[in-house]
Amino acid sequence: MDRLVLSDEQWERIAPLTIGRPDQKGSTGRDNRMFVEGVLWIVRTGSPWRDLHEVFGDWNTVFRRFSRWSAKGVWWRIFEALSDDPDFExxxxxxxxxxxxxxxxxxxxxxxxxxxxxxxxxxxxxxxxxxxxxxxxxxxxxxxxxxxxxxxxxxxxxxxxxxxxxxxxxxxxxxxxxxxxxxxxxxxxxxxxxxxxxxxxxxxxxxxxxxxxxxxxxxxxxxxxxxxxxxKTARNYLAIVTLAAIVLWLR
Missing domain, CATH: 3.30.420 (Nucleotidyltransferase; domain 5)
Structure with a gap:
């Protein structure tokens, strides 16, 4: 995939805020970047989850992991870390x-x-x-x-x-x-x-x-x-909006 959303520099900013890291053992540490890119591909294109490009992995696995991160507040934690705006005017x-x-x-x-x-x-x-x-x-x-x-x-x-x-x-x-x-x-x-x-x-x-x-x-x-x-759920749609807001702050 040539059209990834995040640059290397942008990924380095949010990588420490994800649940697992590439140097950790266990499923939460496996290729977090491609997982996040897969979710962002869905957010950007509006495609059904079943149409997720195979380079990002099995669509159902990515969707279930996205939903778990939504429930655990991972997306919101990343957003809060990035949205510390010093402009109080x-x-x-x-x-x-x-x-x-x-x-x-x-x-x-x-x-x-x-x-x-x-x-x-x-x-x-x-x-x-x-x-x-x-x-x-x-x-x-x-x-x-x-x-x-x-x-x-x-x-x-x-x-x-x-x-x-x-x-x-x-x-x-x-x-x-x-x-x-x-x-x-x-x-x-x-x-x-x-x-x-x-x-x-x-x-x-x-x-x-x-x-x-x-x-x-x-x-x-x-x-x-x-x-x-x-x-279908407000929680998952709020996570979608949060992901788009994260990209705005990274830009």
Whole structure:
């Protein structure tokens, strides 16, 4: 395979964060790089797991190992190690809708809501809620069913994250969120809802930087497995999004 996702330098950054190392004995230490590349091939191309190129090994073995790493939080651990952004100035919050394939329904445990799936006229959908730093890379994200509102998800996204300014669009204009931002010692740069009686000032120049979160979503959706949800469980789809976010930080 000529089209691998990771360069040698990028792999060296994440290799120590994987469960096993090439110099260890046992199945967890076997060729971690080709395993991770196999998963990234799926994330990038959006192909079914059964179509995984044979160079990466047996598709079912790779899938089961991917799912185990998802359950153990390995992908998230790698992401957290890479996303230590020293830029505390901007924190930008937004969400995006992802259409779910019909095969994403039917998880054995939990209903659609438990698996972050919502039903509407357009079919099944999932919403990705994300906080982005001033560098335009994600620092925190979560999943809900596609019909869920944005503002209630913003508080856990910004909790514990330092920032001088928190930006969001009109959908996040709530007194509760503005109070939470003020408690952080940050400035809320959020346009006023037209129904608001008392208007808050808006710094238009700062708000122009909100495009960074839109650019982040655009880059994430270049990974086809992110742009369309095929995973039945929210845990595995969150792992897919996490892998794409890891690649953004490595770049």
């Amino acid at each position: 901007y924190l930008i919050v937004d969400s995006t809708i992802v259409r779910a394939h019909q095969h994403a329904a039917g998880a054995k445990k939990g209903g659609p809501e438990d698996q972050a799936l919502g039903r509407s006229r357009g079919g099944l959908s999932t919403k990705i809620h994300m906080a982005v730093r001033g560098l335009g890379c994600p620092v925190r994200f979560s999943l809900t069913a596609g019909h869920r509102g944005d503002a209630p998800q913003a508080e856990p996204l910004i909790e514990g994250l330092a920032a001088d300014v928190v930006m969001a669009d009109t959908a996040y204009d709530s007194d509760r969120l503005r109070q939470k931002i003020a408690e952080k010692g940050a400035i809320a740069v959020i346009p006023n809802n037209p129904s608001r009686a008392i208007k808050h000032p808006l710094d238009a120049q700062l708000y122009a930087q909100r495009h960074l979160v839109e650019c982040c979503f655009s880059r994430l959706k270049q990974f086809r497995r992110v742009a369309t949800r095929f995973e």
